[in-house]
Amino acid sequence: MFWKNSICYISFFFLFMLSMLNFFLMIYFIMNNMVILLEWELISFSSMSIIMSILLDWMSLLFMMFVMLISSVVIYYSMSYMSSELNLNRFIILVLLFVFSMILLIISPNIISILLGWDGLGLISYCLVIYYQNVKSYNAGMLTALSNRIGDVFILMVICWMMNYGSWNYLFYLNFMKNDYEMMMISFMIIIAAMTKSAQIPFSSWLPAAMAAPTPVSALVHSSTLVTAGVYLLIRFNLLLIDMMFMKILMLLSGLTMFMAGISANYEFDLKKIIALSTLSQLGLMMSILSMGFSDLAFFHLLTHAMFKALLFMCAGVIIHMMVDIQDIRYMGVFGGFIPLTVLCMNISNMALCGIPFLAGFYSKDLILDIVSLSNLNFFIFFLYYISTGLTVYYSLRLVMYLMINDFNLLSSYNLFDEDFIMLKSMFILLFMSIISGSLLMWMIFSYPYMIYLPLNLKLLVIYLSILGIIMGFLISNMNIYSINKFIYTYKLSNFLCCMWFMPNLSTYGLNYYFLNMGQYLLKKMDLGWSEIYSGQGMLMIMKKYSIFYNLFQMNNYKIYLFSFVLWILIFFFMLLL
Template identity: 50%
Template structure:
């Protein structure tokens, strides 16, 4: 009974909060208004450690979207996790996860932002290891240790900002742009954003985090954990635009979205394919931030959150009905047996590909056209075009394996769209996947960008998308012929399908360097000198002294005579 009450009350509260936040954010956006709240905790050497909150249109709108998607995920979890014995624990972890993200969104201060930043790391680790097996444990450790690099970068930037007289970074952007000595702070902030948003070389943890339950994946990969790094860089965008980190961030993000798109075309795990598509879109957001269009990145962040949450929910329904198989080769003909889920998944996929007049089109097409106009090198332009084609290519591959191939899960099966509890939040998110792009573009950009392109570049996105979709569908339609051809290039297929060996390299340095060093340190330190000068050494010293005191307490005449003689001899020597 308590689980039901907690589930319903938290879902209703988050849904109400989302409506209120979005409404207030629109008022603030139209009136160019913001609220800055500050509580002073301690004052040390003219430096105030304060808890601050900023309520402007950007933070409130993002908070509204996070609350809306979280409420839909909780609604969806009511059926998806109903047989789980630890449903209460799952609810508490998800609510703590959303609370940490809310702290991160509303914090313009590096001290208070650390509360949400570390809260996300802790709760994400608890959610990834939720099923408590070896695979989840390894994935959780990889996730936690990869994100700790960003946590250390935030802590170092806090120490470097001590000389500013405060940590409200929103007020110190002029110092970031004018003072040469503070460029290292920008390097640390960009490093923190790259680890949280899984840019190369920290990309391995994002597909590994798919070990978490599917509702958690829908929440993590749409609007919370992986978008925290993008949101942090959006807040620091003024300083990034005038720093030398722009070029580095642009190149890394372009390579990341190319690597993710290429890897998704060789992956067979349904959830990992969608996770790699998230990684590709994060690269798109990071690259447009590096080009200086932070509001456009925020626009794509919001539209992407809606259709990616819908995509994960549809994948969860399919996996739930397919005897918990996640291999897309075991699926097929789902359009006949699950028409509603198949239709909603196709809608989310089309929005991801940037199909005209869906949500993804308004943000993704504008990003591509702005990048074509901007000062982008030929390498960057090639990466953008190729990544767009690869996105539609692996979407066509998903359409083939899920919708139109031969059903191969087994003879006895019961697959249907009967779960109304899971269907209702999917229908709500589908409205966002269709309408949010147009509505948000009217609100955030009341004055349109002036885009001047030649006819070739104007139709480039459409041409590449159509070519990629046809290639992805037809290449997999060949079936066994394609499989036999791929065996001739087995090494290349393994390389591309394993994210360029990044998971192996990420765990290699951890096992070969960190854990071996920790073992030596434990042997020399904890079991060696620390014991000699620490607990065991102190115990032996006290044991010897206490035995001597015990002899004195025995009132032995011989002992007193010996001590008297020692005293007399010492006195004579001194005299």
């Protein structure tokens, strides 16, 4: 058993130490206002040189620290969660490759090495999503991989367009090539690529489907790695994107993503999909504030969100593990008395997600909403921001009601326990970070304090909506007393709302149906129809007829020999006459 877990221990220790090193380096870089750009020549041939570049500044070091910390905790957690897995080492190596691809993406100022990390994330995420090897996993894996391929193609097109400048180091061109036509095309393609990776409308359907992966992978992918790659890329390219017309479209699409995910989460019963839709909602929040030009706020929310979302997935993993792989929240209830430590972690991460004051999520979400209130935005965008915040509280309380307050709906002889200390220790590390990371980051990364003065009602609007969300969550979830729940779920609109506005149908079945139907038609009419008659089957019938005919001659039949002899004599005679 020790040898089986040895790679887990080594990986956990190595990544944890590296994250601490990055943390102290980041403090040093911030205090001295340092940026290091390393370049070395890999190959030089004739006039061509291939150069590897690494950019180290406070942002890349801080993000690497968060990625390494979460991945180390996830690997430690996997020792218990994946203990029945025969090929545990293979799983850990895949996770390490995934983390390495993300780090390559973070430290690259070069679009070629960004593509390597970007493509590595897409490929390894496919391997991890199909890890359990069933039909559902394969479908989810193909949807994930093909959605991400769109972004990969746009990054390849960016590489082609950047050949106009003679170098692929985008940092050199962000400032003085801003109004260039080529750079406008590049920024447009970067935005599309980031939208596919961060699952904005219309590419949203792959993110809940990717829940087919093991829960430790979900904790890593949906907190700090795959889905945040697009946001991070836009943060790096933010100088190009500030005055673009397409950023206004991005603001609308990301606001709608945030709203759509918030609504869909209230109609979902799969525990992991609820948390995945909450990730989608927060990604919409990051992308929308980024489209307004506040890249530092988007980065701040990206980091605080990573901590409590990874913790939320880990708590969900413990619950699913105990319920013997049942993910439907309707079977759950009264967990507070059975698994108090897991419930503690889950409640604190849920409160951080809702933006309850002085937890990690509060510092970033409150700041973002205050900036939105202060900005010159129309009412529709304002409505999307604030209603989505209310919906976050709504689905979080609904989850708490189903898991901890409503009656237990499974077999009464079920054994629920809270003594898996490997899982608990890994969750407590993230619990500590979910409480302190918001205030810690706010002191560290902002060189000046954001102090925003607003009218009292506008300042308290978040509180009003949160209280409204709590009331609605309570009313909808308490099925024993109120019949409103039955009314909502039987209403025809719920079919539209719970299916992410029919996005899976539009992006998968809707696209595939016509092509598959056409393929079936061609197979029937061409491969099994005309081409079969005029090639395979037709040739077979002709050969068969001729072979039967020749077979008559090959039989030792005196009549046939005599007939053929007379025939040849007649032919010979006619030839002589002619």
